[in-house]
Amino acid sequence: MLTVSNYHYIREDFSAPYPSIFGVTPTEFENQLCELAKIGEFINQSRLINDIDAILSSSINYILITFDDGLKEQYVLGKPILDKLKIQAVYFINSINYIEKVVSQVHKIHLLRLQIPTLMLLKMIENLSSENSFDLSQEDLKNAKLFYRYDDFDSACLKYLLNFKFTKDQTTKIIDVIFDDYYNRSTVVNDLYMTNAQLVELSSLNMLGSHTHSHFSLGLLKSSEIRKELETTKNFIDSFGHKNLITVSYPYGNNDSCKSPVPDIALEVGHKIGFTFERGVNHFGENHLLLKRYDCNDLIGGKNYQEKLLWK
Structure with missing residues (x-):
C-alpha cells in the first residue's frame, strides 16, 4: 500500500498581518518525518513508477513525500532535512514561474490574503x-x-x-x-520560487514532477488547454536532459480538477502516475492516474491528526 504526504509552505515564521498560510516549520517537518518512519518505509519516485503494482499490493506501508508549487523554501529548508534522514521527495513544479517568470495566480491570492x-x-x-x-x-x-x-x-x-x-x-x-x-512581481518570482540550478539538481536525482504549467484547475479547461498545461511542464523538465520519470500532481486535486478527460490526457502526454487530493491510503486496483494524497496536517505528527478519521 502507499501513503502520500503532501507539503506546501515550510518556514521558520508564519506571522503576518492576516495569517492565512498553513505550513510547517523545519522542526515540525523533521518531527513528522520521524513519526512517519515508525509506521512505514519511505520510497522515491523512480521506484514508485517502476514497481507501482507491487507497492500497491504490498502489506508494507510505503510512504512518499511530496511538495507542490516549487517554492524555494522547500529546497532551502526542506531538502537538508530530507538529506539528513536519507529520504527522497518529489517536488511538483509549475513551469510558468520559470518559462514566463511570473507569479502563479494561486500565490498572488495567498500573498494578498496575508495583507488584506x-x-x-x-x-x-x-x-x-x-x-x-x-x-x-x-x-x-x-x-x-x-x-x-x-x-x-x-x-x-x-x-x-x-x-x-x-x-x-x-x-x-x-x-x-x-x-x-502591494507587491513587485519580479521580486516575488525571485524570492518565492526555486532557481534553475536547484531544479537541475533535483532533476538529476529524479525528484521533479509536474504540477502543470499555470496551476489552474484542469477539469475546468478545454481538452486542448489541458494538454498544453501538461505538455509544457513535462517538456520543461525533460529539457534538463536527465530522462526523468515524471509523475503529475493535479492542482487543487478535487473531483472537478481531475475529472475526465484529465487523467486520460495525462497518460497520453507521458505520465504514468497522477496524484489527486482525495485523502486516503492507496491499495492495489487504484487508478494509477488518480492516486490519493493526504495533506501533511492530517497524518501522524500533523496539526490535525486524528487516527480514527483517517481513510484506511
Missing part, C-alpha cells in the same frame, strides 16, 4: 468585477468549506470563488490589479 482582511478583499474583487458571479449556491458553499477546511468560512468562499467559479481570465484580470498595488 478577507471581507475587504472580497469587496475589492467585487468592485473590479464586471461579472455577476458572486452568488455561491448551497452546493458551492458546502464544497468550499469541505475543500478549504483549514480556512474560516469567508476565506473558504473567497478561494472557492476565485479558483473554481471565476474563469482563469476573470481571476487573472482582477487579481493582477490588486496584486500590483
Whole structure:
C-alpha cells in the first residue's frame, strides 16, 4: 500500500498581518518525518513508477513525500532535512514561474490574503468585477468549506470563488490589479520560487514532477488547454536532459480538477502516475492516474491528526 504526504509552505515564521498560510516549520517537518518512519518505509519516485503494482499490493506501508508549487523554501529548508534522514521527495513544479517568470495566480491570492482582511478583499474583487458571479449556491458553499477546511468560512468562499467559479481570465484580470498595488512581481518570482540550478539538481536525482504549467484547475479547461498545461511542464523538465520519470500532481486535486478527460490526457502526454487530493491510503486496483494524497496536517505528527478519521 502507499501513503502520500503532501507539503506546501515550510518556514521558520508564519506571522503576518492576516495569517492565512498553513505550513510547517523545519522542526515540525523533521518531527513528522520521524513519526512517519515508525509506521512505514519511505520510497522515491523512480521506484514508485517502476514497481507501482507491487507497492500497491504490498502489506508494507510505503510512504512518499511530496511538495507542490516549487517554492524555494522547500529546497532551502526542506531538502537538508530530507538529506539528513536519507529520504527522497518529489517536488511538483509549475513551469510558468520559470518559462514566463511570473507569479502563479494561486500565490498572488495567498500573498494578498496575508495583507488584506478577507471581507475587504472580497469587496475589492467585487468592485473590479464586471461579472455577476458572486452568488455561491448551497452546493458551492458546502464544497468550499469541505475543500478549504483549514480556512474560516469567508476565506473558504473567497478561494472557492476565485479558483473554481471565476474563469482563469476573470481571476487573472482582477487579481493582477490588486496584486500590483502591494507587491513587485519580479521580486516575488525571485524570492518565492526555486532557481534553475536547484531544479537541475533535483532533476538529476529524479525528484521533479509536474504540477502543470499555470496551476489552474484542469477539469475546468478545454481538452486542448489541458494538454498544453501538461505538455509544457513535462517538456520543461525533460529539457534538463536527465530522462526523468515524471509523475503529475493535479492542482487543487478535487473531483472537478481531475475529472475526465484529465487523467486520460495525462497518460497520453507521458505520465504514468497522477496524484489527486482525495485523502486516503492507496491499495492495489487504484487508478494509477488518480492516486490519493493526504495533506501533511492530517497524518501522524500533523496539526490535525486524528487516527480514527483517517481513510484506511
